[in-house]
Structures are given as structure tokens and as C-alpha cells.
């Protein structure tokens with residue numbers, strides 16, 4: 621374990637963001653007390669304080685940090701209308717897109733696994749359908765339609781968004797998928813998801829994914845290709861058929877990963893890592909870690925948000941940015957213990973989204989208690 625004191629930037633954001641980040645930071649403090657923290661503004665709270673969703677101070681702090689932990693941004697109060705001009709102000713989500721672009725966080729890794737087998741009974745899908753489902757969504761994060769040119773509604777009543785991909789953008793995200801595939805023996809199959817029957821950008825995607833894997837990773841089996849619409853159907857009908865790496869572009873990955881959270885039972889469960897390179901390699905990668913969910917304005921301030929997705933994101937931070945694999949495992953084991961049924965030695969604690977009545981804080985405290993027991 622490194623003895624230096626790495627700096628982690630906390631971007632609490634909006635809505636339930638501060639509630640879930642508080643618990644994840646508590647967990648990090650328990651498992652790795654040497655980490656230093658600094659809180660900075662992003663999103664709606666940054667707009668209110670500074671006028672912009674990504675203040676320069678936040679960006680500079682993130683650039684010099686070892687890693688970043690984010691809650692979520694956005695809410696119905698933004699964009700705000702200027703009282704005199706009636707002009708709409710910036711959107712919190714712009715800040716998130718900007719920080720991803722500025723830090724070149726092109727690889728978004730979203731593992732869809734059951735943090736505890738006891739959750740098999742809480743999935744809205746049938747137990748026999750979801751049992752054994754386990755895949756990783758590898759989402760391209762700095763290209764595609766979220767970053768293309770756009771035209772807001774004009775006088776002709778038209779609006780459009782342009783989806784652009786380039787060969788290097790597709791090559792580099794394919795390399796991340798290949799790297800993750802090769803971490804297991806046998807390698808996890810790579811399923812590339814696109815809409816190549818309609819979109820030119822998807823036809824480029826399919827060609828470049830196939831070629832990059834064939835040329836640079838000849839030992840890997842060739843990828844399979846799945847159209848995004850039928851992929852969405854398979855995900856809830858027979859998710860085990862997708863076991864492996866789902867490699868896809870920005871918007872498809874955004875949508876499919878929210879759908880994937882239905883398998884373990886809640887959007888509040890799944891973590892993510894946004895990286896600018898291959899994790900665990902010789903080069904230091906920049907990493908921003910966040911749950912896959914949004915700011916959940918409908919439950920903000922009630923203290924009932926599920927913090928597990930953020931806590932598991934903190935585990936990914938320990939693993940990918942700080943090289944603290946043992947500590948990452950301790951956090952994951954502690955989360956499992958908290959969720960596991962009492963009959964199998966766990967606490968059986970669940971927030972409302974999973975049918976329980978535990979608060980956000982109780983889950984965080986329980987994870988900390990389990991960490992202390994594991995480390996004792």
C-alpha cells in the first residue's frame with residue numbers, strides 16, 4: 621500500500637448527490653484513512669454559486685487530484701430563467717459533459733453484477749431469468765451525439781443533434797473492452813452493440829471494432845454484433861446471453877446501463893468508473909467515479925437514497941486510481957455482508973428502492989461497521 625496521501629476530489633453535485641457521496645466518503649475514510657479530501661462544486665450547485673456548471677477552480681482541482689468521486693447533477697430548478705431577460709441559463713448536465721471532455725474520460729466502465737446473491741429475490745425480473753447474469757457495459761463517453769453539433773428549436777420549428785464518431789475514438793474504447801476481456805480466463809466475450817442497419821456512425825463502429833480486435837488482439841475470439849434495439853429486449857428476457865463485455869457508444873451505453881440496473885433490482889446499486897486509459901497499466905489513468913443514477917429529485921432530502929452504487933464506485937476508485945485492490949475488496953465484501961440475508965449471516969439491510977426501510981445513513985454506517993470487523 622502506498623504511504624503517500626492521495627487527494628480525492630468530492631463533487632457532491634445536486635439532489636441526492638450530497639447524501640450518497642457523504643456515505644461513500646465515510647466508507648473511504650474507514651478503509652483508507654490516509655486519503656485526503658477536497659470538496660468542489662459541479663452542476664446546479666456550481667451554477668448557483670458561480671454562474672457556471674463547471675467552475676475553473678473545480679477543473680483545476682480535478683486535474684491535480686489522484687481521483688474524483690461524484691454524486692450526480694441536475695434537477696428541475698435548472699436551467700433557471702433570467703428574471704429580466706427571460707433567457708435560460710446553463711444546465712447542470714453541461715458541467716458533467718464538460719468535465720468528461722476536459723479530462724478525456726473516454727471510457728465509462730459500468731459493471732452489472734449482483735452485489736449480493738440475496739438481491740436475486742428483489743429483482744423485478746424472475747429469479748431464474750436473472751440468476752447468473754453478469755456483464756460489464758463499456759460505454760464510449762466523450763464522443764457521439766452528446767458531443768455533436770446541435771441546433772436548438774429554430775424559427776422553422778426544427779431542432780437536431782449530430783452523431784459523429786471517428787476511427788481513433790472507436791479504436792481506443794475497443795482497446796479498453798479488450799483489456800477487460802483479457803482479465804479473465806477464458807476471456808470474456810465482447811458483444812459490440814450498435815444500430816448498423818440504419819446509422820452510418822454505427823457501420824463505422826462495427827468495422828473498426830472488428831478490425832481493431834482482429835489486428836491488435838488476435839488471441840481474442842472475434843466479437844459478436846448486436847443491434848441496440850434487440851439488445852435491449854434480450855437484456856430483460858435472457859440477460860445471461862449478454863454475459864461478457866457490452867461495448868457500445870455513448871448514448872446507447874447510457875440507456876442500456878440504466879436498463880441493466882433492473883437486473884439486480886435498483887438504479888441505486890450500480891457503480892461506474894470513467895477513465896482516460898487502460899486501468900492498472902504502467903501509465904497513470906485519470907478516473908472519475910460515480911453511480912450510474914442521476915440526482916433523483918423525487919427523493920432528494922428524504923434520506924432514503926440507496927448509497928450502494930456510490931459506495932461501490934468508491935471501491936472502483938480504490939482499485940483503478942489508487943491501486944488499492946485489497947481495500948477495494950474489503951469495501952465490496954462489507955457491502956455484501958450488509959445486503960446478505962440474515963439467514964446467510966448478513967444484516968439484510970435495504971433502502972426503500974429494494975423494499976426495505978433502511979436510511980441512506982444507516983447503510984453507510986453498516987458498511988463502515990463491517991469494514992472495521994473485516995480489518996480487525
Ligand SMILES: NC(=O)C1=CN([C@@H]2O[C@H](COP(=O)(O)OP(=O)(O)OC[C@H]3O[C@@H](n4cnc5c(N)ncnc54)[C@H](O)[C@@H]3O)[C@@H](O)[C@H]2O)C=CC1
Nearest residue numbers: 692693694695887888913914915916917918919925926973
Ligand atoms: N450522472 C449524472 O449526474 C446524471 C444526472 N441525471 C440528471 O438527474 C436528474 C433526474 O433524472 P431522472 O431521469 O429522474 O433519473 P434518476 O436516475 O435521477 O432517477 C430515476 C429514478 O430512480 C430513482 N433513483 C435514482 N437513484 C436512486 C438511488 N440512489 N436510490 C434510490 N432510488 C434512486 C429516482 O428516485 C427516480 O425515481 C435530471 O436532471 C438528469 O439530467 C441523470 C442521470 C445521470
Ligand SMILES: CC(C)CC(=O)C(=O)O
Nearest residue numbers: 713716717766874912913
Ligand atoms: C448528463 C447525462 C449524459 C448523464 C447520464 O445520464 C449518465 O452519464 O448516465
Ligand SMILES: [Mg+2]
Nearest residue numbers: 874875878912
Ligand atoms: Mg444515464
